[in-house]
Amino acid sequence: MSFIVQMNNISHKFGKTIILQDINLSIKKGEIFGLLGPSGSGKTTIVKMMTGILSPGEGEVFLNNELMPSLKQMKRYGFMAQSDALYQELTARENLDFFGSLYKLSKSKRKHRIQEVMDMVDLTKHLDQPVETYSGGMKRRLSLAAALIHEPEIIILDEPTVGIDPVLRQSIWQELYQLKENGVTIIVTTHVMDEAEKCDRLAMLRDGKVIAVDSPEHLKEGIGASTIEEVFLHYGGAAQ
Amino acid sequence: MNTWTLMKRILKQFRRDKRSMALMVAAPIFVLTLMWLVLDGDSKTLNVALVDVPDPFQETLEESELQLTSMSLAKAEEEIDDGSIDAFLQWKEQKPYLILEGSDPNTAGAIRNELQAAAAPNDPTKEMNVSFWHGSEDMELFDYIGPVLIGFFVFFFVFIVGGVSFLRERTQGTLERLLASPIKRSEVVFGYLGGFGLFTILQSILIAVFSIYVLDVYMTGSLMYVLLITFLLALTALSLGTLLSAFAKNEFQMIQFIPLVIVPQVFFSGLFPIEGLAVWLQAIGRVMPLTYGAEALRGIMLRDEGIAEFQLSMYILIGFVVLFTLLNIFALKRHRRL
Numbered sequence: 001m002s003f004i005v006q007m008n009n010i011s012h013k014f015g016k017t018i019i020l021q022d023i024n025l026s027i028k029k030g031e032i033f034g035l036l037g038p039s040g041s042g043k044t045t046i047v048k049m050m051t052g053i054l055s056p057g058e059g060e061v062f063l064n065n066e067l068m069p070s071l072k073q074m075k076r077y078g079f080m081a082q083s084d085a086l087y088q089e090l091t092a093r094e095n096l097d098f099f100g101s102l103y104k105l106s107k108s109k110r111k112h113r114i115q116e117v118m119d120m121v122d123l124t125k126h127l128d129q130p131v132e133t134y135s136g137g138m139k140r141r142l143s144l145a146a147a148l149i150h151e152p153e154i155i156i157l158d159e160p161t162v163g164i165d166p167v168l169r170q171s172i173w174q175e176l177y178q179l180k181e182n183g184v185t186i187i188v189t190t191h192v193m194d195e196a197e198k199c200d201r202l203a204m205l206r207d208g209k210v211i212a213v214d215s216p217e218h219l220k221e222g223i224g225a226s227t228i229e230e231v232f233l234h235y236g237g238a239a240q
Numbered sequence: 241m242n243t244w245t246l247m248k249r250i251l252k253q254f255r256r257d258k259r260s261m262a263l264m265v266a267a268p269i270f271v272l273t274l275m276w277l278v279l280d281g282d283s284k285t286l287n288v289a290l291v292d293v294p295d296p297f298q299e300t301l302e303e304s305e306l307q308l309t310s311m312s313l314a315k316a317e318e319e320i321d322d323g324s325i326d327a328f329l330q331w332k333e334q335k336p337y338l339i340l341e342g343s344d345p346n347t348a349g350a351i352r353n354e355l356q357a358a359a360a361p362n363d364p365t366k367e368m369n370v371s372f373w374h375g376s377e378d379m380e381l382f383d384y385i386g387p388v389l390i391g392f393f394v395f396f397f398v399f400i401v402g403g404v405s406f407l408r409e410r411t412q413g414t415l416e417r418l419l420a421s422p423i424k425r426s427e428v429v430f431g432y433l434g435g436f437g438l439f440t441i442l443q444s445i446l447i448a449v450f451s452i453y454v455l456d457v458y459m460t461g462s463l464m465y466v467l468l469i470t471f472l473l474a475l476t477a478l479s480l481g482t483l484l485s486a487f488a489k490n491e492f493q494m495i496q497f498i499p500l501v502i503v504p505q506v507f508f509s510g511l512f513p514i515e516g517l518a519v520w521l522q523a524i525g526r527v528m529p530l531t532y533g534a535e536a537l538r539g540i541m542l543r544d545e546g547i548a549e550f551q552l553s554m555y556i557l558i559g560f561v562v563l564f565t566l567l568n569i570f571a572l573k574r575h576r577r578l
Binding site: 130 | 242245248252256257412414418420423424575576577578
């Protein structure tokens with residue numbers, strides 16, 4: 001089995017606070033991998049290390065067997081951060097065009113992809129509207145569209161569905177499944193238990209440690225629990 | 241070219257953000273005008289007494305704004321003593337002697353300018369002897385201020401706008417988003433310098449041209465040189481602003497850099513005489529970009545200096561830009577090692 005993302009013996013501190021402790025994760029090509037944990041458990045830190053914008057204090061991160069950070073690997077993933085990271089004065093089209101240009105997409109390719117990703121997140125009607133006039137949910141969706149603009153083979157999403165209504169959340173997950181069909185690897189962080197059930201495999205995080213990794217079904221079966229929440233309480237309690 | 245992509249985006253943002261654009265264009269002009277209205281003594285009647293001035297020269301002077309009265313030397317000395325005249329012009333041995341009251345450098349400067357303007361064609365004031373009745377005042381103070389102010393306002397406004405917008409990139413998360421794409425750190429910095437650089441060229445031209453042609457700041461040198469120096473000053477301010485934004489967590493902290501970084505530069509840039517200060521105090525001025533910008537601008541505008549004379553200041557300014565830019569690229573390492 002080839003792993004698309006590998007994190008080996010990662011530990012990290014901010015000052016004296018320990019953020020991550022001896023993390024080992026391997027993510028398979030083409031799966032939806034979830035990072036589940038309460039806020040402050042280290043999800044965002046892990047995700048930032050995968051993208052290469054944060055170097056771990058100890059340990060190594062590999063993307064496609066290449067040590068991060070690597071400019072070559074940076075082309076291959078799309079990253080949707082927790083903040084929307086959009087230019088408020090610019091329209092959706094200008095934002096997407098800018099991000100597309102960073103990945104050196106040709107002009108016609110950008111035009112084509114902008115249409116596709118805006119369709120995907122259902123914002124086509126608002127293409128030429130400045131982002132500052134968008135609602136919170138619309139900004140989240142545009143942020144997702146920006147992460148998809150260059151057809152990445154890995155998508156890293158940090159809390160993609162926060163502040164999005166259930167109908168739209170459903171449709172975003174539909175999109176993620178569709179991308180998975182096309183062979184895209186998806187890494188997603190969440191603190192919502194029922195969202196975690198939608199992942200192929202799941203890493204549960206608490207206080208900077210991985211307390212369990214497996215598919216949601218196996219995790220539940222293993223301890224005879226009926227919900228992910230019970231699983232989390234089981235391992236989380238045991239870790240204390 | 242990612243640098244070019246970034247530049248284009250910044251210019252697009254500028255076009256949208258009308259208020260920042262207005263701030264960068266209108267604010268310096270507004271403040272400069274106000275400053276000039278306060279400092280320039282134009283509205284005041286300038287009373288000048290004429291002592292033994294030949295008739296032809298007196299006729300040319302009558303076209304000026306000066307309030308002229310002929311009187312005897314004794315009377316003139318008495319009147320200048322109690323301040324009812326601002327100066328008197330005396331003819332001794334075929335040569336003009338100008339005696340200025342001297343307690344107000346603005347008035348003194350204005351009178352000299354008026355006399356020179358009025359006598360322009362066959363200028364006998366060229367070898368005019370100027371002295372002060374209350375002789376302590378430094379007459380050049382007035383002329384000194386103009387070039388320094390041009391340099392200062394360019395520096396000040398570019399520093400704020402450049403620093404705050406780079407900071408905003410940091411706080412709204414787009415810098416992180418940028419660095420999560422295959423852009424080089426140097427491309428981010430050059431893109432910023434390029435995008436704002438294009439805009440600051442316009443701004444420098446505007447401030448310099450407005451000061452020289454509308455406010456009529458004393459200027460004998462080449463406009464191209466003035467623009468060259470103001471542009472270099474703007475680039476220094478821009479690279480310093482973006483660099484310092486790395487050490488600010490929010491806009492509030494960024495604004496606090498102003499009294500720390502900008503205000504001291506004003507003290508040492510030549511607005512106030514520093515020759516008498518201790519050597520170590522003068523040395524502080526030597527590490528400040530505005531000192532060199534103001535020095536070069538004064539040279540060009542007051543003494544018509546060419547490249548040969550102000551080149552040292554110019555090279556030092558270029559040095560500052562290079563230094564701050566490299567430090568900028570280095571500071572981004574905090575966000576991404578590569």
